[in-house]
Amino acid sequence: MMSLPYQPHILVADDEASIRRLLQTVLEARGYRVTVVEDGLQAAACLERERVDVAILDIRMPGENGLDLFRRMKPDCPETAFILITAYGTVRTAIEAMKAGAFDYVTKPFLVDEVEVMVERALEVGRLTRELDRLKRKVNGQPGEQLIGQSQAMQKVFKVIGRVAPTDAAVLIQGESGTGKEIVAGLLHHYSLRREGPLIKVNCAALPEGLLESELFGYEKGAFTGAARSKPGKLEMAHTGTVFLDEVGDLPLSLQAKLLRVLQEKEIDRLGGVRTIPVDIRVVAATNRNLAEAVHSGQFREDLFYRLNVVNITLPPLRDRAGDIPLLAEFFVQKYAARVNKGTLLLAPETLALLESYHWPGNVRELENTIERAVILASGPVIRPEHLPDEFLEYTEGREGGPSGGRIRERGDTPAGRPGHRTDETAAQPACEFPYFREGPLPTLRQAIQQVERQLIAEALRRTGGNKSRTARILDISRRALQYKMEAYGLEKCSG
Numbered sequence: 285m286m287s288l289p290y291q292p293h294i295l296v297a298d299d300e301a302s303i304r305r306l307l308q309t310v311l312e313a314r315g316y317r318v319t320v321v322e323d324g325l326q327a328a329a330c331l332e333r334e335r336v337d338v339a340i341l342d343i344r345m346p347g348e349n350g351l352d353l354f355r356r357m358k359p360d361c362p363e364t365a366f367i368l369i370t371a372y373g374t375v376r377t378a379i380e381a382m383k384a385g386a387f388d389y390v391t392k393p394f395l396v397d398e399v400e401v402m403v404e405r406a407l408e409v410g411r412l413t414r415e416l417d418r419l420k421r422k423v424n425g426q427p428g429e430q431l432i433g434q435s436q437a438m439q440k441v442f443k444v445i446g447r448v449a450p451t452d453a454a455v456l457i458q459g460e461s462g463t464g465k466e467i468v469a470g471l472l473h474h475y476s477l478r479r480e481g482p483l484i485k486v487n488c489a490a491l492p493e494g495l496l497e498s499e500l501f502g503y504e505k506g507a508f509t510g511a512a513r514s515k516p517g518k519l520e521m522a523h524t525g526t527v528f529l530d531e532v533g534d535l536p537l538s539l540q541a542k543l544l545r546v547l548q549e550k551e552i553d554r555l556g557g558v559r560t561i562p563v564d565i566r567v568v569a570a571t572n573r574n575l576a577e578a579v580h581s582g583q584f585r586e587d588l589f590y591r592l593n594v595v596n597i598t599l600p601p602l603r604d605r606a607g608d609i610p611l612l613a614e615f616f617v618q619k620y621a622a623r624v625n626k627g628t629l630l631l632a633p634e635t636l637a638l639l640e641s642y643h644w645p646g647n648v649r650e651l652e653n654t655i656e657r658a659v660i661l662a663s664g665p666v667i668r669p670e671h672l673p674d675e676f677l678e679y680t681e682g683r684e685g686g687p688s689g690g691r692i693r694e695r696g697d698t699p700a701g702r703p704g705h706r707t708d709e710t711a712a713q714p715a716c717e718f719p720y721f722r723e724g725p726l727p728t729l730r731q732a733i734q735q736v737e738r739q740l741i742a743e744a745l746r747r748t749g750g751n752k753s754r755t756a757r758i759l760d761i762s763r764r765a766l767q768y769k770m771e772a773y774g775l776e777k778c779s780g
């Protein structure tokens with residue numbers, strides 16, 4: 285099912301029936317959706333309820349006058365261009381309105397072409413502003429724009445995105461945290477026919493149930509204590525666009541039922557509301573939980589699962605597509621070097637080897653953070669292993685005998701046998717006799733340190749021919765401390 289091209293929504297609020305009729309006829313003939321109301325209260329209700337691209341408000345209206353209404357609603361309606369209609373003698377008020385950010389004003393009596401041109405211009409400015417925002421996001425490399433990956437697994441993902449983006453099919457994106465689910469959601473919207481409409485994100489794990497309910501479905505004035513005015517929910521705000529339900533696996537069961545109803549009926553009941561509001565939305569959901577298992581254990585409704593999972597995109601963890609690491613690392617180096625004006629920065633081969641041999645539990649997000657930090661720490665033109673976090677070096681050293689000990693793996697997709705373990709390494713040769721703990725149960729940290737300490741002292745004694753003073757100097761400890769440790773480790777026989 286394809287979505288229709290975006291149809292701009294115009295609100296006309298005027299107490300004169302002839303003006304309402306005239307504007308409605310002319311604007312509908314241009315293909316716009318037009319709502320006409322006769323007073324300020326109805327106009328406010330419409331602005332609160334729906335997305336309005338252009339609001340044409342008469343300044344003199346019963347209920348709330350157009351100027352007050354415009355001033356009150358403007359902060360909540362950033363997408364709306366306001367055009368005010370003034371009578372002779374109130375032009376000063378209109379000028380005030382312009383200063384307060386109205387798009388334009390027109391004085392009565394006016395030529396209808398004048399208003400048509402104004403509406404057209406307002407829509408064009410709206411389109412350009414959205415395009416500018418999109419370009420800004422692109423320059424900043426924000427989600428929705430850059431999904432890097434040359435591995436077969438990612439190439440498959442790109443193809444699916446290309447195929448399903450222009451349809452209205454619901455998509456469920458699965459993958460561990462940091463694998464790029466939000467970027468995929470942005471791309472699905474960006475390449476859809478709804479790209480002119482909004483992309484609204486809701487994190488279903490971020491709020492307690494009650495707040496999440498009003499956030500998703502909105503509420504009417506007085507629906508609960510503190511609901512001083514009506515507010516549309518995120519599902520409603522996504523009208524004509526896409527709603528991205530992040531962490532959908534955490535949606536409480538009661539809200540799952542309500543969401544299912546919205547998706548089936550294509551309409552919303554706000555909390556405390558008496559009428560239903562039609563919505564035209566496309567749903568993209570994401571989760572790092574196994575939703576099929578959640579269905580099995582009764583934590584997630586099966587019918588909702590099927591409705592969300594019409595197309596499934598599963599993002600593989602970074603450790604299963606290590607072939608993407610050089611490309612991603614290079615991309616992030618460029619991105620952050622440009623951000624801190626560092627000019628050309630290069631990754632040393634041994635740094636890249638370390639990056640490639642790490643298991644990346646935090647996936648691409650962790651890689652990005654690691655590179656950002658390294659770019660800041662690098663003082664010269666090359667990012668070296670010492671610019672990576674210590675725990676990172678410890679991991680790879682413990683696993684592979686250090687960056688120089690292990691063979692650097694071929695680039696490409698090599699699904700690991702189990703998380704964090706590489707399957708294509710030749711056995712790394714330890715550079716010295718320190719323990720590597722490859723097999724068998726791991727020692728405690730204290731035991732490991734003692735093993736290292738004993739071997740280091742034995743080696744230093746060997747090199748000095750058992751001379752305790754020189755050994756203590758090399759190891760930078762006192763002679764007494766050395767004596768004590770030699771006794772503790774049974775190394776007396778190593779001294780001369």
Ligand SMILES: Nc1ncnc2c1ncn2[C@@H]1O[C@H](COP(=O)(O)OP(=O)(O)OP(=O)(O)O)[C@@H](O)[C@H]1O
Pocket residue numbers: 426427430431432433459460461462463464465466467468530572612648649652
């Ligand atoms: N393939 C990729 N190419 C470029 N950047 C990526 C890629 N995958 C992830 N990133 C970057 O990694 C970070 C995390 O990505 P994103 O927020 O999309 O992950 P997520 O799967 O939605 O994570 P979570 O489940 O924790 O919300 C972002 O800064 C994003 O730009």
